[in-house]
Structure formats: C-alpha cells, structure tokens
Amino acid sequence: MxxxxxxxxxxxxxxxxxxxxxxxLGGALGAVVVDADLGMADLPAxxxxxxxxxxxxxxRADPLEAVRGGPVRLLPCGRSLAGARASDVRAxxxxxRTVAADYGTVVVDCPNxxxxxxxxxxxxxxxxxxxxxxxxxxxxxxxxxxxxxRELDAGLAAAALNRAVEDPPVDAVGRALGAPAVAIPADPxxxxxxxxxxxxxxRAPGSQPAARVDRLADxxxxxxxxx
Amino acid sequence: xxxxxxxxxxxxxSWTASAxxxxxxxxxxxxxxxxxxxxxxxxxxxxxxxxxxxxxGVPERGWDDxxxxxxxxxxxxxAIGFAVAAPVERPPVEVVDRGRAxxxxxxxxxxxxxxxxxxLGSPRPPRDAIPLPDPEPLPDRLPGREERxxxxxxxxxxxxxxxxRQSGHEAAASRQPDAGGGLAASPDRxxxxxxxxxxxxxxxxxxGDDGDEExxxxxxxxxxxxx
Numbered sequence: 001m002x003x004x005x006x007x008x009x010x011x012x013x014x015x016x017x018x019x020x021x022x023x024x025l026g027g028a029l030g031a032v033v034v035d036a037d038l039g040m041a042d043l044p045a046x047x048x049x050x051x052x053x054x055x056x057x058x059x060r061a062d063p064l065e066a067v068r069g070g071p072v073r074l075l076p077c078g079r080s081l082a083g084a085r086a087s088d089v090r091a092x093x094x095x096x097r098t099v100a101a102d103y104g105t106v107v108v109d110c111p112n113x114x115x116x117x118x119x120x121x122x123x124x125x126x127x128x129x130x131x132x133x134x135x136x137x138x139x140x141x142x143x144x145x146x147x148x149x150r151e152l153d154a155g156l157a158a159a160a161l162n163r164a165v166e167d168p169p170v171d172a173v174g175r176a177l178g179a180p181a182v183a184i185p186a187d188p189x190x191x192x193x194x195x196x197x198x199x200x201x202x203r204a205p206g207s208q209p210a211a212r213v214d215r216l217a218d219x220x221x222x223x224x225x226x227x
Numbered sequence: 228x229x230x231x232x233x234x235x236x237x238x239x240x241s242w243t244a245s246a247x248x249x250x251x252x253x254x255x256x257x258x259x260x261x262x263x264x265x266x267x268x269x270x271x272x273x274x275x276x277x278x279x280x281x282x283x284g285v286p287e288r289g290w291d292d293x294x295x296x297x298x299x300x301x302x303x304x305x306a307i308g309f310a311v312a313a314p315v316e317r318p319p320v321e322v323v324d325r326g327r328a329x330x331x332x333x334x335x336x337x338x339x340x341x342x343x344x345x346x347l348g349s350p351r352p353p354r355d356a357i358p359l360p361d362p363e364p365l366p367d368r369l370p371g372r373e374e375r376x377x378x379x380x381x382x383x384x385x386x387x388x389x390x391x392r393q394s395g396h397e398a399a400a401s402r403q404p405d406a407g408g409g410l411a412a413s414p415d416r417x418x419x420x421x422x423x424x425x426x427x428x429x430x431x432x433x434x435g436d437d438g439d440e441e442x443x444x445x446x447x448x449x450x451x452x453x454x
Binding site for chain 1: 347
C-alpha cells in the first residue's frame, strides 16, 4: 500500500451527482467513502447500526470503528440536525487522515456550498474531483469550487461532467477548469448506485458508465498530488 | 473597577472584571509605550475554562485553553476580553511581557481547519433549526418535571444566563412541537442524541461556543417541562 491518499469529490451545486460519483470512485479506487455532508447526508447508512461521522466529530466514537464494510467501505454520516450541530468540523481533517492511514485511500463526498465542511476536506485532500452538470450555469459553481480548491492547495485531478446526454464539450470544459474533463453518461444504472450501495464498476464492469468511472479514477491516480 | 497591573513590565496592562450570573467577564487593555513590537501573554488566573471570543464558533487567533498570546504594536493599545464561569478573583489575569517580537507575525495557515472555519464559516445549523426531541418517553425518566408544565416564558428565561435571549425562540418552538420534526430521519435515536449532545457541550465540551452554551441545559429542561 502506498502512502495515504485523500480525494475530495465536490460539486458546489446540489443535484450534480456528487455522492453517486463519490461511491463510484470509491469502488474504482478501493477506497473508504466518507460522507462529509454533515447537514444533509445521503449515502446509504443501512449496513447495520453503529457510530457515524456525527458521533466521531462529537468525540463519541473512534473514526475507524465508524467505517462500515460492504461493496464499498463507507463512513456514513448521521442525518439529524442535532448531530450536525454537535459536530466539530475542525476535527474532520484528522478523521480523514486517520482513516486514510489505515485504509490507504479515502474518497470524501463533500456537501454543496462553500463552507467549512467543504473547505476542511479540500484543505487536507491530495486531489479533488469536481462534479458538474454539463450546462453553463452549473459550470459557474464548479469554477467557484475550483477556486476554493486552489486556495486550499487541493490539486484538481479531473472534472466529471455528470449525466451527459450528448457528447459534452469536454475539451473546452477541461480548459476552463484547468483539468481533464470526463463525461459520465446519463445512465439508469448509475441512478441505482446510492440505492444499492454497489457501484457500476462492480455491477456492470463492462459498461460505458463503468469505463468512464475507471477513466476518472485513472485521472485521480495520475494526479500530481497522489502516488 | 480598573486596576493597573504593577511590575517592571514594559507593556502595561489594566483589567476589568465583572461577574454576571456566575460568569466573569474579563477585559484587558494592553499598552505598549515602546518603539518596538512586543509579544505578550495574557493568562487567566480564574478557576475555570477560558471562553474566548469566537468567529463561526472558532476561537479567534491567539487564544488557547488558558489565555491569549499576541503582539502589541509600538505606541499602540490592544484590548482583549474573555469570559470564565468561575468566582471572580483579583487580579483575574497574569500578563507577561515576552520581550521584543523578533519575527513578524506569520500569515495564518489557510489550510488549517480552524482557519478554514474562520474564513468559510461553520456549517453547524443554528440551535433554532434543531427539531424537538420525541417527548413520549422523557417524562417518566424525569419525575417532578410536570410541575413546571405551563411555565411562562419569562419564568423560564430568568432561570439561567442567556435565558432571556433564547427563551423566546425556544418557547415558540416548544409550542409547536411538530415544527421541523420531519427533518429528523430517525427520532428514536435523534431525540436522546440531541439532548446528550447539547448537555455534553454545556458541561464543558466546548465552553463558550456561540456564547450560549451555558443556557442549553435550562433550555432542554424547559422543553421537557412543557411537553
């Protein structure tokens, strides 16, 4: 196992499919996916009861005991606002480092917006992946998130143009964002990733969505911040 | 009161201390009459955790658990303040002149989690947004609470520090127990967890957070009492 790697997956805008691609990347990279959306968690936490990220950030649980097994290992987040209020987001950096030190690679599903729950993962991340809808208005949010990632020194590994119906202008978007862009097709199989917790790279390894996710994972592996 | 600190220090300090509802508010004025930047350390002598000024729930730069470290510009004054939940003592602080500040103040590390929180703002939801806990099992565990049923806002608010400001919101929420209740995904776990979390913070987990933590136990009591 190489040195620990933390990959932040951020979209900036709600509904871009950040969580889906975080799980997909987690599957492709063999990583633990951490649901860092403290106020609106959406990764499935159905694999039994146990401590979650709220408990960890409130000092009630160890980060490693909150990691759940499954097709993709997951550190889920609680879904209560009380839990979100009790969480100390300053501890999130150390939590991510601890999990990465033990499991090798961590993929962080970042929340929307540009607050500290996005900033802290970006600040400790070795690389980040931007997720955007291939539409002009969505790119504005992606660019804002890219600026924050630059300020916080998170190398931009790739941009995922998610739910692409036709061939999006990946080259132009890549130039605008300063990183290679990968089009992820609008495919119903991807829509079941969060529901089942099983990524398409496992469910349909020969499919086009799986190939694109693998391409995205390759970009992350080749990013300057990662081994 | 305003008593000058005696001693051979070059930086001169004066302090004020006022006790309000068991909390001592300490103000310290530092004067540097010399032509050089001087480093100072202000340490609380009171028997309790220092509650420093905060931005987005994070202590301002220079503060730690025991006091403040910083510099005073030549010919300038600097005023700082903090609170401690403890009996007042005189003097409430010990001020140490650490001599000429040999290095200019370093720029803050923008990737440090605390700095990220200061810059981007905390994602913690406001207290008023937290759904009320499920009231069903609580009265049995809290004998004697019924006698407060129907207490009016003024009575409850006067019971603790900060109660006046908070009680209005909390009381309004208490009279509408369903308000926001749908936000909790699993009330069976979230209710007790929220109480535990708030109580834990009030007991000293993060003293002074938002400046309103000391009142949280009273607020929760009130919730139980009126349901």
